[in-house]
Structures are given as structure tokens and as C-alpha cells.
Amino acid sequence: MPKNKFQEVVFTVIMVFFMVYSMICYNIRLNVGEMTNSIFLSAFHELIIMGPIAFVLDFFIVSKLAFACASRMVDFRNCHPFSMILAISVASIALMCPLMSFAATLLFKNAGSQFIAVWIETTAMNFPAAFFLQLIYVGPLVRFIFRHIFPEKEGARQTASEM
Template identity: 75%
Template sequence: MPKNKFQEVIFTIIMVFFMVYAMICYNIALNTGALTNDVFLAAFHELVIMGPIAFVLDFFIVSKLAFACAARMVDLRNSHPFSKILAISVASVAFMCPLMSLAATILFKNAGNQFVAVWLQTTAFNFPMACFWQLIYAGPIVRFIFRHIFRENESVSETVTE
């Protein structure tokens, strides 16, 4: 969907917000044992830390890896758009989830000598939520917002066809 670097930055910022905020809420709810109204406010404090980490990882590393993996799963030039979106989304989650779980483990978990076990458990708990959230909610919402921010000039195509 993004057609240039500026659009890639905007798309990544929007996606990072929707994915990271939801995953922070999910993790706080797991840690406290309940999803309360306070969770939604508390998540903004962690978003300030985790958002930039997610942006840097996604924009500079993961997006390239995800596209390369997706290209191995489907023909990105000739496949149905849904197949492309699915392949890219799944590959993105497959890379981002362990990396963001690693960051959360380092910054928030106080894992001590159980670091590897805590990181693996965090990744295992996060992966199903991240995958479903990405495919069913965040991805479609972000693409909808992005399409409306970067609408192609419809009047030009109408003039050409007349």
C-alpha cells in the first residue's frame, strides 16, 4: 500500500500504535489478572517506551524480512491482494512478536536468571494474540485509515475516462 518512504513511515507509525498499544494492554491484563479501565491508561506509559522500539525494529529490520518471507510464500506480483496481505502480516508477526517480547522481558519482567524461560513464555503468550489482532483488527483498521489519508485523486481518473 505505501508507495514511497514517507508513506511507509506513516503506515508504520499507525501500525505500531495499534499493535503495540493493544499488546501492552493485553500484557498488563495478563500480569494483573484483569482487564480494567486503568489498564488502558497504564498502557500509554509503556507505549512511550515500546512504540519507538517497535518502530525502529519494524521499519529498519522486520519489514524487509517480512517481505522477503512473504515473497517465498506467495507471488507478490500476481497473487490476490488478500494472499499478499496474509503472507506479509503473518511473517511480520513471526518476527516482531519474539523481538518485542524480548524487549518487554528486558525492560519490564525482572526475569533474573530465568530470562530465557520468561522470554519464551512471554513470546508464547503474545503470539496468538498478536497474530489474531493483526489479521482481524489492526491490519484492516490501519489499511482503512491509510487509504483515507492517502486517497488517490479520484477526479483525475474520472476526467480521463470521460
């Protein structure tokens, strides 16, 4: 997908915005006990804090580790592009979810002496939502947006059957 550092920054910003915003809405809903329209506005207040944390973690640490883990799962030279995307996404979720849950526990949960237990519980509650959001909704949406911001040259474009 991204071909240079600028594109990596843009891709990461878009992914962080959608994933962090979605996960904040999910966590506020868990805390409140019901879904209300006000949650969508409230989430922007936390996004200002959690967005930069997620960007720094993903851009400087997790993306490199996820790529390395994914390259152990599939052979990037010989695999179908979908297998590569899936492997990178799964590795990214496995790394980002505990890290972001740690940040959320530290900043918003007032866990006190039960910090480890609350962090593990937060990670366990967030993981299924992060997994399905990334693989089914946010990941495809962000790749769609990214492809329209940075269309590939005609000669390099893949056909639908290749993906």
C-alpha cells in the same frame, strides 16, 4: 499500500501505535489478572518506551525481512492482493512477536537467571493475541485509516472484487 518512504513512515507509525498499545493492554491484563479501565491509561506509559522500539525494529529490520519471507510464500505478481497482505502480515507477526517479547522481558519482567524461559513464555503468550489482532482488527483498521489519509488516484483504485 505505501508508495514512498514518507508513506511507509506514516503507515508504520499508525501500525506500531495500534499494535503496541493493544499488546501492552493485553500484557498488563495478564499481569494484573483482570481487565480494568485503568489498564487503558497505564498502557500509555509503556507505549512511550515500547513504541519507539517497535518502530525502529519494524521500519529498519522486520518490514524488509517480512517482505522477503512473504515473497517466498506467494508470487506477488500473480497473486490476489489479499494473499499478499496476508503473507506479509504473517511474516511480520512471526518476526515482531519474539523481538518485542524480548524487549518486554528485558525491560519489564525482571526475569533474572530465568530470562530465556520467561522470554519464551512471554512470546508464547503474546503470539496468539498478536496474530489475531494483526489479522482481524488492527491490520484492517490501519489499512482503512491509511487509505483515507492517502487515497489512491481514481485510475489506480482497486475494486472490492479485486481485493
